[in-house]
Amino acid sequence: MKKLLQSCLLLLMPLGVFASAGMELDSAGIDLTDKTSLENGAHLYVQYCLGCHSTKYIRYLNLADDFDIDEQEILNKVAPEGAGIYDKMLTAMNEHDAKKWFGTQPPDLSLIARSRGADWLYSYLKGFYADPKKPLGVNNAIFPDVGMPNPLWKLQGTQRPVYETVDGQEVITELELEENGTMSADEFDKSVNDIVNFLVYAGEPAQLKRESMGKYVLFFIFMFGVIAYLLKKEYWKDIH
Ligand code: HEC
Structure with a gap:
């Protein structure tokens, strides 16, 4: 019985670690049948993420097939200029430059939604705040000391952290908008949600096929x- 209790506690331990981190994760609304959201997510991904991250298992043709969208529309509205329909979603940044600029190579994001989970991604993309002590001028409440600049700052604006002392430790419990971006808070949430929806799709494009x-x-x-x-x-x- 004691052994059983101990193993239960061990199983619960990771939950405790997350719970004590201060900021709670926001829930993403994932809907892989919402083709408009997926197309918009792919469009935003190409604009704001592909500069550094690949999703190497996806070709632009897959997007056209899986979202039931004309190939020409994918090329016009989603793919970067000059890309062909059979091209994979690869970043133009090479490893050498990435290491020079960021100290590390931005990871391929094909399977990120599976390893991190949709809620984590959603909260992470909304979790950047101004931190003048950091080389990039920003930090992240969900991924402290992350080496990625906030790619969406123009849309979101800048945030400042609200600290509280929990168990003698200063933790961030909330982020407040300090300076407005080009989008309202609701529009921004929706856009981030679309990007996460796209990343969940990228993790398992076969899921759409399986469902139909x-x-x-x-x-x-x-x-x-x-x-x-x-x-x-x-x-x-x-x-x-
Ligand atoms: C200017 C380059 C750049 C852009 C643009 C960029 N990232 Fe990143 N990203 C990075 C770097 C560098 C890292 C690695 C950071 C680290 O490990 O500290 C990273 C890490 C990540 C991670 C964490 C991966 C992990 O370790 O679990 C996620 C998720 C992510 N990026 C998503 C995105 C998304 C989504 C976008 C677009 C909205 C985006 N990134 C745009 C450079 C970039």
Whole structure:
């Protein structure tokens, strides 16, 4: 019994670590059937993230197929200028420059939604605040000391942290808007949500296919059931 309790406590420990970090994660509203959100997310991703991060398992053609959008529209509205429909979503930044500028290479984001989770990504992208002590002038409440500048600062504006002392430690409990960006808070939340929606899609484009396939499978099972029932009636009708 004691062993069992101990292992339960061990299992709960990571939760405790997150809980004591101060800022709670905001919930992202993920909807992989919302093609408008996915297209907008891909568009914002290309504008604000692709400069540094690749999503190397996705081609622009996949976006057209999976979002039911014309290939030409994807090329006009989403893909960077000069990209072809068969191109993968690769960043133009090379490893050498990335190391020189950021000290590390920005990771490929194909599977980031799976490793970090949608809520973490959503909160992280909203979690930047001004911190003059940092080389980039910003810090992040969800990923302290992160080596990434806030790519969305023009849209969001700048935030300042609100500190509280919890268990003798100063922690950030909230971020306040210090200077307005070009978007309202609601518009910004929606845009970040679209980017996260896109990243969740990127983690599993097959999910969309699986979901639409599911409908056909259910339809087939239903039709098969009807046929089986009719056959049974036909076979047994002379016996009774
Ligand atoms: C100017 C370059 C640059 C841009 C633009 C940029 N990033 Fe980053 N990003 C980085 C660097 C560098 C890191 C690594 C930071 C570190 O490890 O400290 C990083 C890290 C990350 C991480 C954390 C990965 C991990 O370790 O779990 C996520 C998530 C992320 N970026 C998402 C985005 C998204 C989404 C956008 C677009 C809205 C974006 N980034 C735009 C440079 C960039």
